[in-house]
Amino acid sequence: MIGFILGTSEGRKILALINKYTEEIAVTTATSYGGELLKEFKIKTLNTKPLNKSEMLNWIKESGINVLVDASHPYAEEVTKTALECANELEIEYVRYERQGSLESIRDENIIRVKNYDEAIEIIKNMDGNILNTTGGNNVTKFLELNFKHRVIHRILPSPKVLTKIVDAGIKIKDIIALQGPISYELEMAFIKQYSVKAILTKDSGIEGGVLEKFKAAHSCKIKLIVIEKHKFTYDLVFNSEENLIDYLLKLL
Numbered sequence: 001m002i003g004f005i006l007g008t009s010e011g012r013k014i015l016a017l018i019n020k021y022t023e024e025i026a027v028t029t030a031t032s033y034g035g036e037l038l039k040e041f042k043i044k045t046l047n048t049k050p051l052n053k054s055e056m057l058n059w060i061k062e063s064g065i066n067v068l069v070d071a072s073h074p075y076a077e078e079v080t081k082t083a084l085e086c087a088n089e090l091e092i093e094y095v096r097y098e099r100q101g102s103l104e105s106i107r108d109e110n111i112i113r114v115k116n117y118d119e120a121i122e123i124i125k126n127m128d129g130n131i132l133n134t135t136g137g138n139n140v141t142k143f144l145e146l147n148f149k150h151r152v153i154h155r156i157l158p159s160p161k162v163l164t165k166i167v168d169a170g171i172k173i174k175d176i177i178a179l180q181g182p183i184s185y186e187l188e189m190a191f192i193k194q195y196s197v198k199a200i201l202t203k204d205s206g207i208e209g210g211v212l213e214k215f216k217a218a219h220s221c222k223i224k225l226i227v228i229e230k231h232k233f234t235y236d237l238v239f240n241s242e243e244n245l246i247d248y249l250l251k252l253l
Contacts, residue, residue, distance in 0.1 A: 003065035101204035129198025188217035
């Protein structure tokens, strides 16, 4: 049995390809919404809630998984760490599918690269102007009580759960943009101008994450692009192409 940890839009393509050859697959996603997007595929077992280490171990054992494909989001550090540990403990094969970043080879004086949110916030504190945070709703509380004289506007998915979470945390309604991507270059430009943005905070989540449009808009407007870089793991086997991943998995069936 092949187990898939899915957390990006490429997950649908991976399942469409593997379903041509087998239905003997188990899938886990972090949300029920993620599970809804996979209804058309033939999946033997589907989990739609986050798994801690003990829960992931149980999921692997109960599903009879002997090959674990980690196709979680490139910034889902804890998920990948847990998957690696579980695969090692159970002595099963671990295969990483990772979306490539888009900014790694770009050198631009307006790109500021940071290791984490703490470094990003220190830079933001010293900026003279509004910030557009496009890194999602899970870390918005880090931006509360910064003693920052300008606004931090948070662009998030239009999920009632996420909206409720960040409003309850203390984020003002006027500082929230709830919008489903992808966001075009023109729309990024419009947000920069509408909100008088002087810097965009982002992750390098690849072409699919719209980071190139953010870079192009920031470059055109001569504002800063603050990029939180992803954690570097060491993998024995990693694929960046869905087709190459499936070709490898077929050899194991």
